Structure formats: structure tokens, C-alpha cells
Amino acid sequence: MSDKPVAVIGAGLAGLSAALTLQEAGREVVIYDGSDxxxxxxxxxxxxxFTLDRGFQLINAKYPELLRLGVVDELDFIFAPRTIDVCVGEKRIALGDPRSNPFASLNPAAGTLIQKLGLVAYLLRTADAAKSVEEELSHLGKLYSRVLKPFLSGVFLTSPASVNAVIGKGLITSFISGKPGLPRKGVGALPAALAARIRKIELNHRIDSLSQFENQEVIVATDLTTAAQLLDIANVPKLAGSTTWYYEVPQELTGSARLLIDGEHRGPVVNSIVLSNLISTYAPDGKSLLASTTLDFASESEVRRHLALMWGAHTGGWSLIAKYDIPKSLPIFAIGNQSAASSQFSNNIYVAGDYRTAPSQNGALLSGRLAAQELLLDQGR
Structure with a gap:
């Protein structure tokens, strides 16, 4: 074991989790990150x-790693509705937890009762790693095509046909049992709260090579592309990209704080929500903030046209506040791919990131903890 502090490269959720785990074990840690x-x-x-998250994302307050860290209570957390709206033509169908919305499960427009019972059966059986999420769910007919496919495309940021059934099902079950929402100050409040517990973080400190950490323990907790550069890995898995569009919309558009998806797939938008109806401070007084997500390239005219169909409103007067293109939003766990068995890359070098566990905030936090625990075990601490 080196007398030098452990170097954690990357101050994302994986790096923060790794550093906290090491600190708790009594190790000295320094996090380096090239951002501010x-x-x-x-x-x-x-x-x-306006409060603008870099890509629309909810936080599941019941993620195991968040519960372990006990951080949600520090975030002024606002819970989102457990119901979503599905637009079919000019109609809007509410679907969600039957315990809170029992009549929604009886609406045949989003799938028959038999198909909904088929979803329950799917949740009770073991997923097949040789199949995709779509292969395991497509037999559910309208329930899949109108509800599950557009909703899950927004969760995975890619088609369910591209996602390993085992990894996908893990995310699906976490959403069903979870309690999603957002901190009042935005998703950035989560890493800020974790970072406040860490003794030494050096921001604006870009690391281009690991040579400076010779004879020192290192956890590389960067994004996949940066990790490949630092570790000289030639081939990396495909990453899912997304674009989030933020518009100021009329307050009379809707009073709903539910996520809206298009059951008829009439355009590029996979989901849309008036965030200021969920958390009023996301927009200035008297204004409303709409967040919408697209996956493939789409022009603003295409987005506006689709939003007009989804919301039943004229969108020409909506002001575009910001557009976030995020080409490396999430890793894609393809068919047959599983979580990495070990975090160790080479002697004294360990790797963490959601691409090693699951494409979620919980996956990132878990990967950081596992990398730190493996390092501690290898070094006898």
C-alpha cells in the first residue's frame, strides 16, 4: 500500500462514491476533475x-446506493407523480400505479387487461440475457407499442431493442418500486451534497496521463471515452446520445406535472414535461418551463411540430431557452453484455463508471463503491 493518497480521476457520481468509500475506511483521497x-x-x-438540468433526468430516491448514503434528506427533494400521460390521437390517457389510480388499468386504449397481467407475469420471471428488452415485451401488443416502448426509450435513451433484457429489467423494476423526483435546486444538488463530505477535490485539473501517479493507487472514474484514452483502450462500447429542449411555454398549457409520452410515435420527442408544475422554482414567477427529450437528430421545426401534436397547442410562440446536445448520455448494455466482474484494470489501477454496472445514477454510485472496496481489499485495508 502506497503512503500517497488514492487519486480518483473524475468527480462524477462514480468518483464521489469511490472517494467517500475510501474516506470511510480511513484512506486519504484526492479527486481530480477537469471541470469547474x-x-x-x-x-x-x-x-x-430558469433551472436547467443538463439533460432531463429524475432521481429515484429509493435507489439502494442513495439510501446507503442517506443523502436524499439533504436535497429538499420533491417527489414526482407516479402516473404518466400517454397521448393517443387527441386523447390523453393516465397510466400509473393501480394502487393510486385504479381505473387507469382498465383503459383498453393503452392495452388490454390481459396484456397488463402479462406485464405482471414478466416482472415475476427471470430475464433472459440472450434477449433484448423488446423481445421480452413485444408480445404485450398495444401496452408495449403505445406505452412501454416510448417510455423505456426515454429511460434507456435508445430503443429497448438494443438493451440487454437483464439490465433493462433491473431498471424497469427499480422504476416500478421507486420514488422518483428532483431536488428543488436541480439534479446538480445531489453531487454537490456528496462532494461536501469529501475533504479534497481539485477542480479545473485536467488529467491527460496516469504517468504522474506512478506507484500510487488510482481509480479512473471518468466517462467511458476519457477512460479509454487514459487506459489506452482501443475499442469502447457504443454510447446513447440525447438532446434536451427547454422552452418557456404559456402557463395555461397544462396544470399537470406528469410526464407525457406519445403512444403513436408521431415524431422525434420521446417524452415531455412541464417541470415548473413539479417544482415551481424551476421557472421565474409567472412563467412555465417545458423539458422535452429527443434521441436521434431532429430539427427544431420537427420538435415543435411533434410537441404541438402531443400538447394540442400552437408552439410557434414558445421561446427556446436552451438546447443540450449530449452525445454520450448513457452506456448501452447490448444483448449478452453483463456487468463487469472486477474493477481492477492493472496493478494499483481500478476503474469505475455506470458503463460497468448499469446505465443509471445507482449504477454509477455502485461502481464507485465497488472499485474502492476492491482496492481496499487488495491492499489489505
Whole structure:
């Protein structure tokens, strides 16, 4: 074991989790990050009174790693509705937890009762790693095509046909049993709260080579592309990209704080939500903030046209506040791919990141903890 502090490269959720685990074990740690803030992809900007997360993302307050860290109580957390709206033509169907919305499960427009019972059966059986999520769910007919496919595309940021059934099912079950929501100050409040517990973080400190850490323990907790550069890995898995569009919309558009998806797939938008109806401080007084997500390239005219169909409104007067293109939003766990068995890359070098466990905030936090625990075990601490 080196007398030098452990170097954690990257101040995203994986790096923060790794550093906290090492600190708890009594090790000295320094986090290095080339950005001017912690959080990586989990970040928030404040523009003209609007709170803009860098990519629409909810936080599941019941993620096991968040419960272990006990951080949600520090976030002024606002829970989102456990119901979503599905637009079919000009109609809007509410679907969600039958315990809170029992009549929604009886609406045949989003799938028959038999198909909904088929979803329950799916949740009770073991997923097949040789199949995709779509292969395991497509037999559910309209329930899959109108509800599950557009919703899960927004969760995975890619088609369910591209996602390993085992990894996908893990995310699906976590959403069903979870309690999603957002901190009042935006998703960036989560990494900020974790970073406040860490004794030494050096921001604006870009690491281009690991040569400076010779004879020192290192955890590389960067994004996949940066990790490949630092570790000289030639081939990396494909990453899912997304674009988030933020519009100021009329307050009379809707009073709903539910996520809206298009059951008829009439355009590029996979989901849309008036965030200021969920958390009023996401927009200045008297204004409303709409967040919408697209996956493939789409022009603004295509997005506006689709939003007009989804919301049943004229969108020409909506002001575009910001557009976030995020080409490396999430890793894609393809068919047959599983979580990495070990975090160790080579002697004294360990790797963490959601691409090693699961494409979620919980996956990132878990990977950081596992990398730190393996390092401690190898070094006898």
C-alpha cells in the first residue's frame, strides 16, 4: 500500500462514491476533475431565472446506493407523480400505479387487461440475457407499442431493442418500486451534497496521463471515452446520445406535472414535461418551463411540430431557452453484455463508471463503491 493518497480521476457520481468509500475506511483521497464543478453529467445550470438540468433526468430516491448514503434528506427533494400521460390521437390517457389510480388499468386504449397481467407475469420471471428488452415485451401488443416502448426509450435513451433484457429489467423494476423526483435546486444538488463530505477535490485539473501517479493507487472514474484514452483502450462500447429542449411555454398549457409520452410515435420527442408544475422554482414567477427529450437528430421545426401534436397547442410562440446536445448520455448494455466482474484494470489501477454496472445514477454510485472496496481489499485495508 502506497503512503500517497488514492487519486480518483473524475468527480462524477462514480468518483464521489469511490472517494467517500475510501474516506470511510480511513484512506486519504484526492479527486481530480477537469471541470469547474462536480457531478459530471449530473449537473444544473441557472439561466435567466430558469433551472436547467443538463439533460432531463429524475432521481429515484429509493435507489439502494442513495439510501446507503442517506443523502436524499439533504436535497429538499420533491417527489414526482407516479402516473404518466400517454397521448393517443387527441386523447390523453393516465397510466400509473393501480394502487393510486385504479381505473387507469382498465383503459383498453393503452392495452388490454390481459396484456397488463402479462406485464405482471414478466416482472415475476427471470430475464433472459440472450434477449433484448423488446423481445421480452413485444408480445404485450398495444401496452408495449403505445406505452412501454416510448417510455423505456426515454429511460434507456435508445430503443429497448438494443438493451440487454437483464439490465433493462433491473431498471424497469427499480422504476416500478421507486420514488422518483428532483431536488428543488436541480439534479446538480445531489453531487454537490456528496462532494461536501469529501475533504479534497481539485477542480479545473485536467488529467491527460496516469504517468504522474506512478506507484500510487488510482481509480479512473471518468466517462467511458476519457477512460479509454487514459487506459489506452482501443475499442469502447457504443454510447446513447440525447438532446434536451427547454422552452418557456404559456402557463395555461397544462396544470399537470406528469410526464407525457406519445403512444403513436408521431415524431422525434420521446417524452415531455412541464417541470415548473413539479417544482415551481424551476421557472421565474409567472412563467412555465417545458423539458422535452429527443434521441436521434431532429430539427427544431420537427420538435415543435411533434410537441404541438402531443400538447394540442400552437408552439410557434414558445421561446427556446436552451438546447443540450449530449452525445454520450448513457452506456448501452447490448444483448449478452453483463456487468463487469472486477474493477481492477492493472496493478494499483481500478476503474469505475455506470458503463460497468448499469446505465443509471445507482449504477454509477455502485461502481464507485465497488472499485474502492476492491482496492481496499487488495491492499489489505
Amino acid at each position: 464543478r462536480v457531478g459530471g453529467r449530473v449537473a444544473t445550470d441557472y439561466i435567466d431565472g
